[in-house]
Amino acid sequence: MSIQDLIRTKRAVRDFVKQPISSEVQLAILEAGRRAPSAMNRQPWTFLALTDPEKLEQLGEVSGHAGHLANAAFGIVLLIPEGHWPVFDAGQVSAYMQLAAWDLGVASCVGSFVDPAAARAILEYPEELRPVCCLSFGYPPKDAEGPPRRGGRKLLHEIVHWNKWGTTLP
Numbered sequence: 001m002s003i004q005d006l007i008r009t010k011r012a013v014r015d016f017v018k019q020p021i022s023s024e025v026q027l028a029i030l031e032a033g034r035r036a037p038s039a040m041n042r043q044p045w046t047f048l049a050l051t052d053p054e055k056l057e058q059l060g061e062v063s064g065h066a067g068h069l070a071n072a073a074f075g076i077v078l079l080i081p082e083g084h085w086p087v088f089d090a091g092q093v094s095a096y097m098q099l100a101a102w103d104l105g106v107a108s109c110v111g112s113f114v115d116p117a118a119a120r121a122i123l124e125y126p127e128e129l130r131p132v133c134c135l136s137f138g139y140p141p142k143d144a145e146g147p148p149r150r151g152g153r154k155l156l157h158e159i160v161h162w163n164k165w166g167t168t169l170p
């Protein structure tokens with residue numbers, strides 16, 4: 001798929017079929033994240049890759065907004081230090097990883113942790129890092145296929161101002 005088609009058709013998918021993701025595909029997703037740009041090329045991130053179904057389930061239970069981890073075939077927790085730019089950088093990683101996954105037929109969803117301490121108790125990462133979000137990956141159910149539904153996005157004329165504030169297209 002072209003990058004335009006990947007962007008257009010990618011949706012947040014929270015239900016996955018019980019099909020493993022090969023380590024080759026897992027590494028391709030991680031590699032896409034590694035390639036993401038970052039402020040001053042600091043690459044402030046660490047990727048905590050989750051392949052253990054027990055860990056995925058435990059995290060899904062404590063996360064609050066990432067219950068979809070529980071039935072994912074693969075998960076990644078994005079760990080960053082405090083600061084403004086690391087959050088932005090993690091967003092770039094997240095987009096790169098999800099688009100690379102979708103290119104390989106793997107669906108995904110972002111999830112956030114309402115109780116980072118509970119996540120840390122399970123994953124044992126250093127205290128100075130924080131789990132900005134997690135990503136669930138898995139193959140989408142067959143009935144999720146078919147024509148992509150309409151974007152559910154604001155239209156360009158609602159969000160773009162040309163040259164100065166107030167000059168929008170009709």
Ligand SMILES: Cc1cc2nc3c(=O)[nH]c(=O)nc-3n(C[C@H](O)[C@H](O)[C@H](O)COP(=O)(O)O)c2cc1C
Pocket residue numbers: 010011012013014065066068109110111112113133151152
């Ligand atoms: C920063 C960010 C945080 C998100 N957090 C969650 C979350 O905690 N749980 C969840 O189920 N989806 C989460 N999502 C997925 C969004 O709800 C989803 O991308 C949005 O509703 C658009 O859906 P669509 O891409 O299928 O159109 C998050 C997405 C982003 C970019």
